[in-house]
Amino acid sequence: MRGKIRSLVQAPSRRTLRRAYQGLVLASVLALAPMTWAWLGSSGHRAMAEDDGWVRRMPETQAALVLGAGLYAGRPSAMLARRLDIAAELYRSGKVRALLLSGDNGREEYDEPTAMRDYLRARGVPDAVMVLDYAGFDTWDSCVRARRVFGAERVTVVTQEFHLPRAVTLCRTAGLEAFGAGDDSARRWAATTYVSAARELFATAKAFADAMILHSDPVFPGPREVSLTRVLDRPAAQPGAPGA
Numbered sequence: 001m002r003g004k005i006r007s008l009v010q011a012p013s014r015r016t017l018r019r020a021y022q023g024l025v026l027a028s029v030l031a032l033a034p035m036t037w038a039w040l041g042s043s044g045h046r047a048m049a050e051d052d053g054w055v056r057r058m059p060e061t062q063a064a065l066v067l068g069a070g071l072y073a074g075r076p077s078a079m080l081a082r083r084l085d086i087a088a089e090l091y092r093s094g095k096v097r098a099l100l101l102s103g104d105n106g107r108e109e110y111d112e113p114t115a116m117r118d119y120l121r122a123r124g125v126p127d128a129v130m131v132l133d134y135a136g137f138d139t140w141d142s143c144v145r146a147r148r149v150f151g152a153e154r155v156t157v158v159t160q161e162f163h164l165p166r167a168v169t170l171c172r173t174a175g176l177e178a179f180g181a182g183d184d185s186a187r188r189w190a191a192t193t194y195v196s197a198a199r200e201l202f203a204t205a206k207a208f209a210d211a212m213i214l215h216s217d218p219v220f221p222g223p224r225e226v227s228l229t230r231v232l233d234r235p236a237a238q239p240g241a242p243g244a
Helices: 002-008 012-042 079-090 112-122 139-149 161-173 190-214 227-233
Strands: 046-048 059-065 095-100 130-134 156-161 177-183
Touching: 012 161, 012 190, 046 161, 059 079, 059 139, 059 161, 059 177, 059 227, 079 095, 079 112, 079 156, 079 177, 095 112, 095 139, 095 227, 112 130, 130 139, 130 227, 139 161, 139 190, 156 161, 161 177, 161 190
Parallel strands: 046 177, 059 095, 059 156, 095 130, 156 177
Antiparallel strands: none
């Protein structure tokens, strides 16, 4: 009887263990490959918007591309508000000439770009330098539309630090000369930041598929907009000057 029981609970063979190990290694590589792609693709092109003198070290670009991050009671969430503050600082310092506000307006009662514009307007940023993209439904769509629809060539992407590698790499993959300014949200909202950072593993895998495998088009790929071009074609005004 004991021999029969032992035969039923035999340890896995070496071959089975080797295959299981190889499968685990392969799964790990596949899971980490998109994150590696995002980090390497953005290396040297992103900066923290918290360090002393960070604005001085940022390159000059045509526009700050501010990515939507949710609304609460019709107003920008805390993380989105921080992105907008960073973008305003870039504008006032002369590092960008326009602000491209890209967010979700997929339904009438939810309008991220307008809420973003209203927030910046209340803080003294002139309407004349703000361009609204109502179809920035995700990061890839925002990057592709910035290039194809609005004609941007060189932008500074503004988001949180945990999102920055994916955002910058996607924009560079979309054909933009992109740099990034990231908020260290863990200083203010640690729990929310860690949850969002954990989600980046899955979001980056989707981004890798969209950009490198499927070459997905945005939900709304056009028509071509000239609003950003008009801002950039105007003579540069000193931030804070009348009419600026």
